[in-house]
Amino acid sequence: MSFINYAQKMVRENIREYGMFIALFIIMMVFAITTNGLFISSRNLVNLVNQTGYIAVLAVGMTLVIVIRHIDLSVGFLAGFLGAVAAIAMVSWHLPVYVVIPMILILGIVAGLFTSFLVAQLGIPAFVATLAGWLGYRGALQLITISTGTIIIPNETFNAIGNGFIPDIPDIGILPGVHKLTLILGLLAITLFITNELITRRRMQKHNFEILPAGIFTLKLVFVSALIGGIAWILAGYQGLSWTAVVVLIVVILYDFITSKTVLGRHIYAVGGNPEAAELSGIRVKKITHVVFASMGMLSALSGILFAARLRSATTVAGTLFELDAIAAAFVGGVSAAGGVGKVMGSLIGALVMTSLTSGMNLMGIDISYQYIVRAGVLVAAVIFDVATRSQGK
Amino acid sequence: MKPIEEAIPVVEMRNIKKNFGAVQALRGIDLALHHNEVLGLVGDNAAGKSTLMKVLSGAYIPDEGEIFLEGKKAHLSNPMDARRQGIEMVYQDYALANNLDVAANVFLGREVVRIRLGPIGVMDHRHMEQETKSLLNRLKIDISSVRQKVERLSGGQRQAVAIARSTAFNAKVIIMDEPTAALSVAAIDKVLDLVRELKAQGSSIIIISHRLEDIYQVSDRMIVLRQGRKVSDTPVEGDIHEFRERVVAYMIGARDDFREKTVAG
Numbered sequence: 124m125s126f127i128n129y130a131q132k133m134v135r136e137n138i139r140e141y142g143m144f145i146a147l148f149i150i151m152m153v154f155a156i157t158t159n160g161l162f163i164s165s166r167n168l169v170n171l172v173n174q175t176g177y178i179a180v181l182a183v184g185m186t187l188v189i190v191i192r193h194i195d196l197s198v199g200f201l202a203g204f205l206g207a208v209a210a211i212a213m214v215s216w217h218l219p220v221y222v223v224i225p226m227i228l229i230l231g232i233v234a235g236l237f238t239s240f241l242v243a244q245l246g247i248p249a250f251v252a253t254l255a256g257w258l259g260y261r262g263a264l265q266l267i268t269i270s271t272g273t274i275i276i277p278n279e280t281f282n283a284i285g286n287g288f289i290p291d292i293p294d295i296g297i298l299p300g301v302h303k304l305t306l307i308l309g310l311l312a313i314t315l316f317i318t319n320e321l322i323t324r325r326r327m328q329k330h331n332f333e334i335l336p337a338g339i340f341t342l343k344l345v346f347v348s349a350l351i352g353g354i355a356w357i358l359a360g361y362q363g364l365s366w367t368a369v370v371v372l373i374v375v376i377l378y379d380f381i382t383s384k385t386v387l388g389r390h391i392y393a394v395g396g397n398p399e400a401a402e403l404s405g406i407r408v409k410k411i412t413h414v415v416f417a418s419m420g421m422l423s424a425l426s427g428i429l430f431a432a433r434l435r436s437a438t439t440v441a442g443t444l445f446e447l448d449a450i451a452a453a454f455v456g457g458v459s460a461a462g463g464v465g466k467v468m469g470s471l472i473g474a475l476v477m478t479s480l481t482s483g484m485n486l487m488g489i490d491i492s493y494q495y496i497v498r499a500g501v502l503v504a505a506v507i508f509d510v511a512t513r514s515q516g517k
Numbered sequence: 518m519k520p521i522e523e524a525i526p527v528v529e530m531r532n533i534k535k536n537f538g539a540v541q542a543l544r545g546i547d548l549a550l551h552h553n554e555v556l557g558l559v560g561d562n563a564a565g566k567s568t569l570m571k572v573l574s575g576a577y578i579p580d581e582g583e584i585f586l587e588g589k590k591a592h593l594s595n596p597m598d599a600r601r602q603g604i605e606m607v608y609q610d611y612a613l614a615n616n617l618d619v620a621a622n623v624f625l626g627r628e629v630v631r632i633r634l635g636p637i638g639v640m641d642h643r644h645m646e647q648e649t650k651s652l653l654n655r656l657k658i659d660i661s662s663v664r665q666k667v668e669r670l671s672g673g674q675r676q677a678v679a680i681a682r683s684t685a686f687n688a689k690v691i692i693m694d695e696p697t698a699a700l701s702v703a704a705i706d707k708v709l710d711l712v713r714e715l716k717a718q719g720s721s722i723i724i725i726s727h728r729l730e731d732i733y734q735v736s737d738r739m740i741v742l743r744q745g746r747k748v749s750d751t752p753v754e755g756d757i758h759e760f761r762e763r764v765v766a767y768m769i770g771a772r773d774d775f776r777e778k779t780v781a782g
């Protein structure tokens with residue numbers, strides 16, 4: 124097969140995965156032009172990453188929830204509520220930040236297990252159970268902030284999670300004004316990526332598995348390396364890698380590992396693909412449901428922490444519409460509404476798409492009502508794309 | 518001379534009874550399957566074939582009766598339990614996860630783990646893919662890549678994967694419920710070839726089919742069920758027309774080899 128043929132076949136078979144990269148690229152280009160380059164300035168892109176953080180972690184959790192054919196509408200106000208609990212714990216109870224963060228994450232897990240109890244044990248549709256959660260957590264958020272209103276968080280360590288940047292190595296005279304540790308980390312990531320790809324390829328070759336043709340393989344290496352390098356360079360031009368970005372990277376890498384390399388991940392996708400077959404194969408569908416909702420609860424807590432830290436405060440409306448952004452991010456990122464299909468990496472890209480839309484339209488001064496309509500359009504387009512590429516694949 | 522163990526049936530079901538409310542689905546059925554034998558199970562709709570096999574595969578607990586595996590009394594509390602004891606069932610609707618690839622389906626629920634980090638097991642992809650590859654080769658199953666998603670396979674290929682999966686872990690007995698029901702003629706022939714191949718490699722198989730020619734082609738022996746009772750247990754022989762007439766006579770109740778026994782009991 125010739126290079127061109129092969130490339131065509133690859134694009135056709137992986138259109139769902141490339142689709143969202145193309146979408147992100149187009150959106151960025153459009154905003155770059157309409158804002159006279161403001162959108163792709165280092166400063167705005169760093170902001171964009173930080174704004175994406177609290178949606179991205181939700182989207183990662185939502186990916187798994189949708190993969191096992193459920194939905195979680197409660198994540199936004201759960202995040203808002205737990206963010207407020209974190210603020211109260213620090214401000215009124217004077218708990219140290221190192222106690223507060225684990226405590227909030229555990230509360231998130233408990234909340235997730237409560238949902239999965241309703242869904243898996245009592246058989247209540249997730250849509251209904253989490254709609255109740257949406258109402259309940261919203262009420263709880265208003266209740267605990269009713270006497271104080273917005274709670275200002277004075278703890279700088281906590282706030283750094285949403286606003287701070289990783290420290291740089293001491294200045295050594297070269298590249299002044301550039302965040303060198305960020306560049307070094309970028310180079311490290313590229314090196315790790317390339318060595319990993321080469322080792323895998325050699326091992327595959329040794330055992331006679333199909334591998335990408337050398338041309339495509341090189342292209343892939345160059346493209347991904349350039350992408351990582353480009354992002355590192357842009358971030359380094361401002362203040363470097365933010366703590367939010369670090370948190371998101373850790374979450375995405377961890378979840379990507381679990382979903383693609385572990386038995387647990389395999390079982391999650393099996394449950395999504397065919398719950399009866401999974402059960403007959405000895406996979407406990409209920410257990411998987413508990414794990415997935417518990418993880419969703421924990422990531423909701425993390426989202427609440429990131430958001431409260433970013434605003435340096437807990438507000439009475441924190442978390443409003445986060446669930447819709449997270450669900451939209453997952454669909455834009457290639458998660459299938461039918462279940463069983465979707466990758467956390469994709470949902471990260473999806474989250475970037477959704478936040479880029481918000482950020483770009485804000486920069487352009489577009490009215491919020493139009494913004495909602497545009498985001499609705501993107502969500503519908505993503506699902507239509509999903510349905511269309513699925514039926515074509517058969 | 519045959520080794521002694523071969524004289525003991527791989528599976529023996531004795532006097533199995535199962536009611537669903539007022540419906541007497543199984544009314545005291547005896548069934549034996551010998552080593553390296555293909556046993557055909559036939560009967561009209563609702564005769565109790567699927568129920569009997571679900572009892573054997575652990576999906577139903579019988580109201581009465583005993584099951585012996587290689588002469589030892591067995592307790593089968595659920596499908597996974599039965600599977601661990603060497604009873605594999607290929608379900609009518611394949612029971613595969615279409616969103617996963619061939620290797621993932623073959624090893625579903627029995628993934629090979631490379632490293633264990635607490636509750637998290639890291640899979641050995643390479644090992645599972647290689648095992649799947651050689652399994653498909655051994656069974657002469659024509660699938661180009663073990664990394665193909667099952668949703669991209671044809672019906673016949675899916676059935677082949679489901680059957681291959683049932684043989685991957687040294688099963689004592691493989692049960693197939695209507696393995697050809699949803700297939701094209703060409704695909705049916707491939708599945709029947711696969712059954713013969715499994716027999717040639719030493720498997721013991723029970724196959725349910727409403728297509729009598731399938732049973733005729735691959736089975737050594739045949740049991741006919743009618744209204745929850747066994748009415749015939751005979752070797753498959755003679756020409757196909759004579760065979761068909763004989764089976765139909767049992768199926769509609771014109772002949773019954775076990776009537777006396779029921780009346781006496």
Ligand SMILES: Nc1ncnc2c1ncn2[C@@H]1O[C@H](COP(=O)(O)OP(=O)(O)O)[C@@H](O)[C@H]1O
Nearest residue numbers: 537540542560561562563564565566567568569
């Ligand atoms: N889960 C069940 N609940 C109630 N009745 C059942 C169930 N499974 C089977 N039956 C009844 O038992 C009888 C035998 O069914 P089955 O074993 O499926 O027959 P076959 O596979 O030979 O067509 C039928 O009357 C059927 O309606």
Ligand SMILES: [Mg+2]
Nearest residue numbers: 566567568694
């Ligand atoms: Mg049946």
